[in-house]
Amino acid sequence: MAWREDRELLRDAALVCGADALVGASFGAIAVGAGLPVWAPVLLSVVVFGGASQFLLVGLLAAGSPVVSAVLACLLVNARHLPYGFAIGDALGSGWARRLVGSHLLVDETVVFALARRPSGRHRAAFWVCGVGLFVCWNLGVLAGAYAGATVPDTDAFGLDAAFPAVLIALILPALRDAPTRRGALAGAALAVGTAPVLPAGLPVVLAPLGLIAGLRGRTGRIRRSSPARHPSPHTAADLGAHCVDEPGPDAGSRSSEGGR
Amino acid sequence: MIGTPALLVATAVLGVGTYACRAAGPLLRSRVTLPASVERLTTRAAVALLAAVAATGTLIVGHHFAGPARLVGVSVGALLAWRRTPFAVVVVAAAVTTALLRAAGVS
Numbered sequence: 369m370a371w372r373e374d375r376e377l378l379r380d381a382a383l384v385c386g387a388d389a390l391v392g393a394s395f396g397a398i399a400v401g402a403g404l405p406v407w408a409p410v411l412l413s414v415v416v417f418g419g420a421s422q423f424l425l426v427g428l429l430a431a432g433s434p435v436v437s438a439v440l441a442c443l444l445v446n447a448r449h450l451p452y453g454f455a456i457g458d459a460l461g462s463g464w465a466r467r468l469v470g471s472h473l474l475v476d477e478t479v480v481f482a483l484a485r486r487p488s489g490r491h492r493a494a495f496w497v498c499g500v501g502l503f504v505c506w507n508l509g510v511l512a513g514a515y516a517g518a519t520v521p522d523t524d525a526f527g528l529d530a531a532f533p534a535v536l537i538a539l540i541l542p543a544l545r546d547a548p549t550r551r552g553a554l555a556g557a558a559l560a561v562g563t564a565p566v567l568p569a570g571l572p573v574v575l576a577p578l579g580l581i582a583g584l585r586g587r588t589g590r591i592r593r594s595s596p597a598r599h600p601s602p603h604t605a606a607d608l609g610a611h612c613v614d615e616p617g618p619d620a621g622s623r624s625s626e627g628g629r
Numbered sequence: 630m631i632g633t634p635a636l637l638v639a640t641a642v643l644g645v646g647t648y649a650c651r652a653a654g655p656l657l658r659s660r661v662t663l664p665a666s667v668e669r670l671t672t673r674a675a676v677a678l679l680a681a682v683a684a685t686g687t688l689i690v691g692h693h694f695a696g697p698a699r700l701v702g703v704s705v706g707a708l709l710a711w712r713r714t715p716f717a718v719v720v721v722a723a724a725v726t727t728a729l730l731r732a733a734g735v736s
Contacts, residue, residue, distance in 0.1 A: 376716075380717065383717050408636055408640070411640055415641070416643050418647055425639070439639050439642050439646075443647065443650075446646070446647040448682070449647065450654065452654065453653055454657075454671040455654070455671040464659075467655045470655060471652035474655075483679075524731070527698075527699075527723065527726065527729075530726065531721075531723050533682075534707065535716075535719075536679050537707045537710055538720070539716075540679050541711065543676050552676070553676050553679075556677030556681050557681050561684050564688075564689040565689075572681065572685060574678075577673075579681075580674060580677055
């Protein structure tokens with residue numbers, strides 16, 4: 369069982385790493401094409417290791433934005449890593465070295481890989497396999513792209529921009545079986561999309577946890593409706609007591625029999 | 630477009646600031662044991678953030694609609710994921726759908 373899960377993990381992580389390497393190559397090429405020296409995107413990728421903020425920084429600098437406001441905008445984009453660290457910090461393992469090194473590997477992909485495998489207790493392996501693989505592949509991709517320059521094709525032609533959201537959606541789906549989590553996620557996503565046209569980049573996503581308020585309100589509303597204890601709902605107890613990613617939903621049996629992911 | 634010292638400082642500030650965001654949680658967690666209720670809340674917050682990253686990544690480029698090709702590709706992937714299709718198929722199907730639409734002239 370564990371062996372099969374490990375093989376699945378390696379295969380899934382390799383796929384994401386491969387896609388990220390191609391996006392990294394595209395980033396390196398775009399950065400050099402925008403007039404930056406070859407070392408700049410390479411150093412940026414090693415030191416920052418955050419794709420969205422790296423693309424934004426190069427885009428803003430190329431557009432002539434002042435350096436200070438460009439860096440502030442990128443910090444805003446990376447602010448989401450703060451709540452990530454509190455949510456999945458246990459996946460790094462114990463000990464200072466693991467925490468200090470692992471912190472640098474906290475990105476969307478490693479967080480979602482670890483969250484998806486927390487119910488099976490494999491979240492540490494998932495975090496480190498995905499994190500180390502991504503760090504190596506992303507930086508090699510950027511290096512290759514920076515040197516290859518204009519010969520790197522536009523990754524949008526391969527649809528890689530659609531692959532990344534699909535990765536996240538596939539891996540958060542099991543957690544969405546928990547009703548408050550699902551309400552919070554849907555409200556947070558709606559809030560981010562709704563505000564994206566008017567707010568500066570990064571801020572809409574950071575607002576998403578406010579969607580949890582919608583989840584809480586939905587939950588208390590449900591309790592109130594069923595509170596006279598005429599029909600003690602089995603769902604209410606589950607909502608209050610269950611861990612949000614391992615609540616056994618109505619179809620939990622069929623999913624776990626597949627080995628899960 | 631920008632001098633080497635400014636570029637180095639920008640990289641350093643962004644790197645340190647980003648690392649501080651990332652390290653705060655893991656380092657503080659080693660000092661305190663989070664109650665189950667807080668643990669649940671932080672997990673829900675992370676899922677909401679990831680959902681928001683996925684949603685804006687599907688729909689928005691800059692401040693505008695990303696175009697139908699990406700939306701359709703991600704939707705195909707999401708539908709397959711919901712139908713419990715293996716992860717690799719979900720990801721490849723999303724990319725291939727979008728790539729084919731673009732090849733057909735849909736942006």
